[in-house]
Amino acid sequence: MSGGDQENRQFLFHDELSALFSQRPTGRGPNDEPSLLDFGLQSVSSPPTSLTDLLHGSTTTTDYGLLARSFGLPMPLDVLGSGGMTVPGDNASNSFTPLSGGGGAATPYSSTSSSSTEAAGEEDGERCKKNQEKREEEVENQLVTGDEEGEMSKKMNKPKKKGEKRQKEPRFAFVTKSEVDHLEDGYRWRKYGQKAVKNSPYPRSYYRCTTQKCPVKKRVERSYQDPTIVITTYEGKHTHQCPATLRGSSHLLAPPPAMSASFFQAELAMAHQMTQQPQFGYTSMAGNLTPPLQQLQFPQDYGLLQDIMPSFFQGSQP
DNA sequence: CGACTTTGACCTGCGC
């Protein structure tokens, strides 16, 4: 399905994207609205490039300063101190604070957040909390008690653990200018659903990592403003290595079985590459933001960023 | 035949 994808990516956070793409002004026609391109995206003239290609082709130098500049962020030294992660050198086997993932520890940021952007994420997270809890429990039931009860609970939703809040999964979104919806990122995905999106003619597709017990999901949707723009939202962290990485070159990483280290390193590498290759059209986000986007409360998402991309932040660590 | 996609149904949370 996917293949050499024409991409022009920018790093965004899901919540920001939600705000960005859900706030479709009513009373204005699409033609009157600022295109996403107005937000900093430029058209792509580069040849098709898959994420995997970039992943393997880049030097994967994770440069926080670069991204920080892109986002108009301060350097994160103070943040690093509270992250609770250890980032020993540029060895890929970094350790870091678990991102949540079913009882994982909440990050300092996700737990203290109350901003609008966070609220959006929280709301979204809350929404599927029950479902996820249920399913996690179902899996357990099936593993422990056999199929009958598991089968039972498939359709029956027993209210459980009321009041207990499920940790919200870290999410990370990309805006990608691409012809295809499902972009190659080195992992294997199974589509498990598709829904029409309100205020958008384009459906949202739901994918799950096909690796057993890997909880990572991703959503893919097109911008209603610019159909060539694909919004990909990753949720959770991989519990395994990237198949493409395993198959392909080994120079990139031998990271912990987490998406954070490998995948985002790749993404960041790509971002880095893009900034160095103007033909990619990768431009500074913050610098081109219209006020609504500039109002994004970055520090908290920034903490999330730190969480999911520890290797990225290590670049700022002496 | 296994892996994957499609698609309608179902569940949940939220706003009115």
Place this chain on the structure above:
DNA sequence: GCGCAGGTCAAAGTCG
């Protein structure tokens, strides 16, 4: 309480 929207399930279909 009701309707809506988002998210997921799972049977059926498709493909290599």
